Amino acid sequence: MSASRRSGTTDELGPDEPEQPERDGADLLAALLDGMDAALCAFDADGVVTHWNREAERILGWSAAEAVGRQGFAGWAVRRADAGEVEERLLSAMRAPGRQVHEFALLTKDGGRVLVRTQSAAVRGPDGRPAGVYCAFSEVHAQIDLERSIALSEALLEDASWGVVLVDVDLRPAVVNAHAARALGAGRTSVLGRPLGELLAQGVEELEGALTHVLAEGAPPGPTEVWVSVRTPEGERRRCWRSGFVRLASPLAEEPVPLGVGWLFQDVTEGKQAEQEAALLRFRSNQLHRAARAAAECEDPAEAAVVHLDFALAGFADHALIDWVAGGAGAGPADADESGPVRLVRVAATPSGAPGPSVPAGTSGMPVRYGEGHPALQCVQRAGSVRASAGVRPVPAERVREWATARQWPADTVHGLCAVLRSRGRTLGVVTFLRGSGRSAFERSDAVYAEDVAVRIAAALDLGGALGER
Numbered sequence: 001m002s003a004s005r006r007s008g009t010t011d012e013l014g015p016d017e018p019e020q021p022e023r024d025g026a027d028l029l030a031a032l033l034d035g036m037d038a039a040l041c042a043f044d045a046d047g048v049v050t051h052w053n054r055e056a057e058r059i060l061g062w063s064a065a066e067a068v069g070r071q072g073f074a075g076w077a078v079r080r081a082d083a084g085e086v087e088e089r090l091l092s093a094m095r096a097p098g099r100q101v102h103e104f105a106l107l108t109k110d111g112g113r114v115l116v117r118t119q120s121a122a123v124r125g126p127d128g129r130p131a132g133v134y135c136a137f138s139e140v141h142a143q144i145d146l147e148r149s150i151a152l153s154e155a156l157l158e159d160a161s162w163g164v165v166l167v168d169v170d171l172r173p174a175v176v177n178a179h180a181a182r183a184l185g186a187g188r189t190s191v192l193g194r195p196l197g198e199l200l201a202q203g204v205e206e207l208e209g210a211l212t213h214v215l216a217e218g219a220p221p222g223p224t225e226v227w228v229s230v231r232t233p234e235g236e237r238r239r240c241w242r243s244g245f246v247r248l249a250s251p252l253a254e255e256p257v258p259l260g261v262g263w264l265f266q267d268v269t270e271g272k273q274a275e276q277e278a279a280l281l282r283f284r285s286n287q288l289h290r291a292a293r294a295a296a297e298c299e300d301p302a303e304a305a306v307v308h309l310d311f312a313l314a315g316f317a318d319h320a321l322i323d324w325v326a327g328g329a330g331a332g333p334a335d336a337d338e339s340g341p342v343r344l345v346r347v348a349a350t351p352s353g354a355p356g357p358s359v360p361a362g363t364s365g366m367p368v369r370y371g372e373g374h375p376a377l378q379c380v381q382r383a384g385s386v387r388a389s390a391g392v393r394p395v396p397a398e399r400v401r402e403w404a405t406a407r408q409w410p411a412d413t414v415h416g417l418c419a420v421l422r423s424r425g426r427t428l429g430v431v432t433f434l435r436g437s438g439r440s441a442f443e444r445s446d447a448v449y450a451e452d453v454a455v456r457i458a459a460a461l462d463l464g465g466a467l468g469e470r
Contacts, residue, residue, distance in 0.1 A: 039116075042123065044132040047072045047091055051134070059116070059139060061109030077106050093120040094130035103140060115140040156264075163241070163267075166248070168260040171196060171211050183239070183267060185232035201236050203228030207243075214245040214261045225268065240272045241265040277445070284449050287311045288456070295460060304460040306348050309431070312453040313350065316446070317417070317433035319410055322347040322457065323376055324421065324429030326367055342380050343367040344430060347461070374407060376430045379418035383427055385447040388416040400437065409434055417442040419450040421458035428458050 039059050042051035052067040060077060070076060072090075074083030086104055093100045099121045105113045118137040125131035156164045156177065163180030165173050173191050181188040184199050197204045207226055214220070223244050229236040243265040250257040291311035295304035309320050323344035346368050370377055375388040390403040395414065404413040415435040421428040431454045435442070442450075 038136045039138060040134065040136050041067070042132055042134040043072070043090065045094070045130060047087055050132065056137070059108075059114060059137075060106055066109075073106065078104075079107065090118070090120055090133055090135060093133045093135075094122045096122075106137075163263075163265045165263045165265075166260055167211055167263055169215060169258055171208055174260060180265070183230070183241070183265075185230050185237070199231060201229040201231050202238075210243070210245060211261050211263065214247050215258055219244075219246050225272070226265075238269070239267055240269045242268045283315065287314055288452065292456065295456075301460050301462075302347065305457045308453060308457045308460060309348060309350075312449075313433075316449070318436045318439070319350045319413070319434040321349045321409075321432040321434075322421075322429065322461075323368055323432070324461065325380060325427060341372075342377050344370060344376060344380070347429065368408060370408060371406065375416055375418045376432055379420050379430045380427055383420050383422065385420070385451055386418045387442050387447065388418075389441045390414045397437075410436075412436040415439065415441045417446060417450050419447070419454035421454050421461065423455075423458040423462035426462075428462060431457055 036053060037055060039056035040051065040053045041049060041056050044050050049067050049070050049072075052062070052064040054064075056067070057063050062077065067077075072078075072083060072087045074080055074087070078086045082104070089100070089102045089104070099119050101117065101119050103115065103117050105115050108114055116137040117140050118135050120133050120135040122130045123132040123134055157175065158177065160177060160179060163183050164175075164177040165180045166175035168174045172193050172195060174193075176184070176188050176191050178188060181191060184191055186199065191199060196208060200207070203226055207228065210220070210224055210226070223242050225240055225242050227238070227240050229238050243263060245264075246262040248259040248262055250259055288311070291308045294311070295307045298304040298307060305322060309322065313320055324347050326343040326345050344367060368376075375386045379386045388407070390400050391414075395403075400414055401411045404411050407413075407416070409416060409432075413434045414437050417433045418430050419433075421431055431450070433442070433446075433450055
């Protein structure tokens, strides 16, 4: 059955009047209408259905043979109560310029209801007067799904409070939303097409590995936390991004063709740093508790001090030293020698060549040859902690050795922290913690921990006048 109704007869045509061109044109029109993805129908000026294609049949179930020739939709494709309003909307296109858009419910052949969106426009005759109306319609839910997809894409790329980056198969950003651009420290257009290594100083290998895995195997089962260092005009920023990945494939190909990876991330740096700090505090508190229990079993006060030192070193520093003020227990700078400089004598130290437990330094009583302005001497003079560093950025090895040697510290030392040993209101000495290359500088929270350790070491050394006995 053709998708259109043919009017008129051919009996009046003589043998010399061929009808083939007209029939071929009608058949071509019917074929074109049937081959379109949109549901199409047409009405003449009286509202009679003249065309009905296969997509209209698929949506409503009525065939072209059942639809063509009917007067409007009343009683079969629309409820009779709604027929007048629907017909008025459709035929009003003959009197209005341009395309008219409406939404209303149609009836399927099996009695169901389908909400459709129609676009109708007038069909003009040879004389320019309205000769009918053609109407294209589709199920509203399909249109809504498309609009929702577009709205979601626009919202993700414009208004989302997390970063969205579409990475192509070469692992280069192809689309970046405003939040992601701010997180990367650049403009939305300036990051497009650039290798990730130009945007990130650290963590790029891990991130590219995750993107490559998603392209090859698909999305991971859950979010991934990636630590990166972002290059900015102000310097590098260390950030933690909780990331999710989805593989993008072309919906137009029979076999999935990868288009890239959708990368969504949130900055969770502050939360992760808080978790790390809380875990560090728990660990350090546990170490101090274990050290106190172990030191309680020591009969020698110096041995108890060394026990405290070894427990404090775990995860905190590479080396440690204990120096006490020359002159015996309770001697402070003024007590030792009011007219001369402060002299410090080595009590215990960790091995300088390799990791190992701290050991007493002997009983020679010879002062350590610290130069003027040494952090340990400043610590005694100020009765407070002192931090020192060879430099925050990577420092040449030769310069590090010179800096450490001048302070009588192991040659690989880069950062030092001195905390004063005080007990019962008296300055007894200094405990020094040292970190080598590859370790971060001591921070204020580290100084607080070192001061807590110093109090415990001082109490152990001052027990029973231990320094005076030595």
